[in-house]
Amino acid sequence: MTRSLNQSTIDSVLTLLDSGHSYAQIKAQIPEISKSSIGNICSKYRPELDKPVGGRPRKLNPYATRYAVRLVTNNNSVSTRQATQTLCGLTGQSIHPKTVKRALKRAGLVPVKKPRKPKLLQRHVNERLAFAEAHQHWTVDDWKRVLWSDETKINRLGSDGVHWAWKRRGEGLNPQMIVPTANFGGGSLMFWGCMGWNGTGFGCKLERTLTKEMYVEILGDEFSRSLEYLGMEPGEVIFQQDNASSHKAKICLQWFDDHGIELLEWPALSPDLNPIENLWAELKRRLGEYEEPPNGILELWDRVQDVWNSFGKEYCQKLIKSMPERIALVLEACGRSISY
Template sequence: MLCKLSGESIGPETVRCALREAGLKAVKKVKKPKLTRNAKLERIAFAEAHLHWTVDDWRRVLWSNETKINRLGSDGIKWAWKKGGENLNDNMVVGTGNFGGGSIMFWGCMGYEGTGNGCKLERTLNKEVYLEILGDEMERSLEDLGLEPGEVIFQHDNASAHQAKVCLNWLDESGIKVMEWPAYSPDLNPIENLWAKLKRRLGTYNSPPPLKHT
């Protein structure tokens, strides 16, 4: 396109130099859920609905979600600096161990006053497993964080287990209000920051901790 507009042959490096001189730099694209028009409208509606919430309003929210925890770090690409012709050393290798090192699925929650109870998911999350979590870890979290069932606003996403009728009925019968959550919006959930901090902490271990203690 530039060649056609200018009538000259322009190489990629010339373009990169011009962009750098203009104050631009190459960055990795951030991974975010691909949103449909309706999903975008839902997110806008969510923001507008909570635009005038006070700190006291947010104090009432119990945030929750599941996350995958790898025994040997994240699934993402890791980078290292290497000179031309330099042989591999320990800093350039990510060990995988047998069968990739293993991972667990973990459910947890947090409120304004701190973290609640969590649990390792021994089975695939379905409505039966989630109902057990609500009646155990979630209820104990409310008590530990000083949140009353009639006042708390419970946040979870739209996963099928979360939205199962038996689970929503249990929450309703327990007097627990559920926050309406826009689809495909994990980035709006502050518990994602907690998961990131937890995984960074686990990444500081010189050797991976046993899964049963993770």
């Protein structure tokens, strides 16, 4: 029984357990203690440790595993490969990243993609929180009135890369799990599009950086045709756009006034609140399903149009129905980024 052992012996056993020694190895170093007593000590003081099993011992002992967990959870910018390099130096062993991944999963962690989100300053957080508070009582019927819009970059080859982090199950995002982004660092093709409750509207390819003059042309063409196509009346629709300078120019705001279009006051740096961002992700996913990459921009544009026109209203409605939950999550996060 463990209570017949002195504390010094118990401490010695715990030290050996923490360093990854088996019951047999501990017994060899402390002959006066039985294996059953070692098991009792382990059950009482180290219940999280794996029970001894046959076969080759794991490369990462409990101490190294706990160290790996601390590495990736205390600093979510540390990748599995970086953690592996640190552990190799710590243990003096050659360790494969897959070994570290398995150890982290056994410890209850799950890998997650680091979302690319804008870096929020406090004023952005405050604006997002104020927006959520102002719209926390909106129902899906209220959001049905909104026509969502945005521009996106579409690469002809590949993507802008995926970054991974580790988090505990049920844990939300923290700032270190987010990859900061900058607005449009150039790319293969720029696309403007919009969507509403009844589906996607008309989109267009941007031949160059969007200017206020180009945007007024879009408003008079693709935007206006989208309203008619989607059955949305100018006097009833609420138009969502981000705060790009080309959108907020005086001639653009005057155009909205002249045509009786109500604008949704949008918080800066809030793509996670815009359901059309999820539409972009699905658009790019479907483009990636082609067996061969497009031969050029013209072929890419043909594919973009085909995929864009394939979206049904049911998919758009699914995204718009998420708005009450997005608002609730922003309130819960006190204005910070959310997992959308």
